[in-house]
Amino acid sequence: MPGVKRAAEDAELPAKKREFQPSPPTLIHFTHLDPFASASPSSSSSSHSSSKKIPVSFYDLDGTLIKPRLGGQFPKSRDDWMWWHPSVPEKLKAEHEKGRHLIIISNQGDQRDKIRQEWRAKLSLIAAKIPKDVPIRILAALSKTDAYRKPGIGMYEVIERLYKDKGLEIDLENSVFVGDAAGRVAKGSVGKDHGDTDYKFALNVGLKFVTPEEHFLKHPRPKFPEPPIGFLPAKLGSLASLPHIIPSHTPITRSMLEIVLFVGPPASGKSSFFRKHFAPEGYEHINQDLLGTRDRCLRVAEGFLTEGKKVVIDNTNRNKETRAHWIRLSTKLKIPIRLFHFLCPIELAKHNNIYRACYGPANEPPRTLLPMSAFGSYVVAFEKPSIDEGFDEIRGVNFHFEGSEEQRKKWDMYMLEPKR
Structure with a gap:
């Protein structure tokens, strides 16, 4: 047999x-x-x-x-x-x-x-x-x-x-x-x-x-969406054609003591922007993911400022109430405060979240995958920042991918789709 x-x-x-x-x-x-x-x-x-x-x-x-x-x-x-x-x-x-x-x-x-x-x-x-x-x-x-x-x-x-x-x-x-x-x-x-x-x-x-x-x-090819349904950065057009900073005619950093507040969804490039532009100029990094609570962020930031050190507040700072804490600190210390608004579309931010967790460059800190709920809650709570809130200046930051050609190829791919 x-x-x-x-x-x-x-x-x-x-x-x-x-x-x-x-x-x-x-x-x-x-x-x-x-x-x-x-x-x-x-x-x-x-x-x-x-x-x-x-x-x-x-x-x-x-x-x-x-x-x-x-x-x-x-x-x-x-x-x-x-x-x-x-x-x-x-x-x-x-x-x-x-x-x-x-x-x-x-x-x-x-x-x-x-x-x-x-x-x-x-x-x-x-x-x-x-x-x-x-x-x-x-x-x-x-x-x-x-x-x-x-x-x-x-x-x-x-x-x-x-x-x-x-x-x-x-x-x-x-x-x-x-x-x-x-x-x-x-x-x-x-x-x-x-x-x-x-x-x-x-x-x-x-x-x-x-x-x-x-x-x-040997059946004929069945019908299914070709290309497949899903997000690719290419669907947003040529991001590289957008100006990186709006307005772009003045320096990003300043020599004077100041508070810089970042606003933008998770995975919109805020921390990378800090490392490239602000860290080399001596700005201290304040991040609630690292420090744990807003109150601690405020205390640490005030300590740096009283020592004469400039600070960047690298959180989502999605609404007026959250931003008001930092405006009050700038008023208390009589220190100017500027805001950088990261204009990354939310679908691209979700894509970046998966890319950096799966393929993040070895020369950058490893990042864990954030739950999709983090992006939904940002959208729900977001209030567009206004100069009337008390800022000395507001500048926009368009997302520009930075990395090697090999890293770019991976960023351009379809990513896995975690449950929302």
């Missing part, structure tokens, strides 16, 4: 042929056989046999290669799975025989330890059903809030580094990502996709994207 023979062969497979590779706590990295082992090149892949560029077939896992065997939306145990379609194993074999590498890129986010252990155990069961001598690599993101999670490209970057270490390069032009999360709407008895993260991941990396129906069943 073929089934008995396959089971016997699998039992003889050395344990080291299937193993979990070293990885960060929020990433699982599993290999079956040697993913770098060369397939026997067929006539259709001979052009790749002498090249260091390797075509890769990337796959999502759940809903693409496998589905729950018991028919539920989510698997109940390590054994509750079956191939998405009977053709899946032979298609994987055919892809391998063409000289393509096979890599699974999956989001797994259940925080319960029992569920995670069951999922890890399931990987060997899946590998045991893959056709003989077909190697595969599986990466899974465990956190819902870091760069590994699709559509973030953290898992792809891990793979890219592995290939570079081997002197190889992923042939993006001839590679593909197969996934079921394309953003399709419900149609008849077929439900809607659970999201569009697979499609966005493929776009972020630069991969051709196809659905399982196209890849395994």
Whole structure:
């Protein structure tokens, strides 16, 4: 019986042929056989046999290669799975025989330890059903809030580094990502996709994207939003064409003792602006996230001012009531107070929040992901600042991205979408 023979062969497979590779706590990295082992090149892949560029077939896992065997939306145990379609194993074999590498890129986010252990155990069961001598690599993101999670490209970057270490390069032009999360709407008895993260991941990396129906069943391309629905900085037009400072004809900093008040949503560039323009000129940084309470901020700021040190109040300062505390301090000490209003659109601020938490430059302080409620509460409470409140000057600051070309490419991508 073929089934008995396959089971016997699998039992003889050395344990080291299937193993979990070293990885960060929020990433699982599993290999079956040697993913770098060369397939026997067929006539259709001979052009790749002498090249260091390797075509890769990337796959999502759940809903693409496998589905729950018991028919539920989510698997109940390590054994509750079956191939998405009977053709899946032979298609994987055919892809391998063409000289393509096979890599699974999956989001797994259940925080319960029992569920995670069951999922890890399931990987060997899946590998045991893959056709003989077909190697595969599986990466899974465990956190819902870091760069590994699709559509973030953290898992792809891990793979890219592995290939570079081997002197190889992923042939993006001839590679593909197969996934079921394309953003399709419900149609008849077929439900809607659970999201569009697979499609966005493929776009972020630069991969051709196809659905399982196209890849395994040769169906025509289904209808889904192309490009996907979601925010990209490009949708705001050319931000770089806007003047960075309004008005821009006077210096940003002053030599005299003063209070500078920042106003703007979280992740609108306030702290970066301080580090670039005010810190080098000796201004002290006052931030409630660091000091804990407004009263402490006021006490610390007053202490610096009485010592003759200029201060920048780097908080959102969203309404008149909040700003009035600082105006009263300037009046008490007879020190001028200026305001810089950060004009970053709220959707861009949300985007920046995710970018800096997932891809923040190494030369800047690490930032945690703020809850989406922080942006909603800012919008609700915001009151546009006015010179009549008691400010000596109000200046606008338009958001300009600053960073390397590589950092810019990441900032321009689709970001993960935390629950609001």
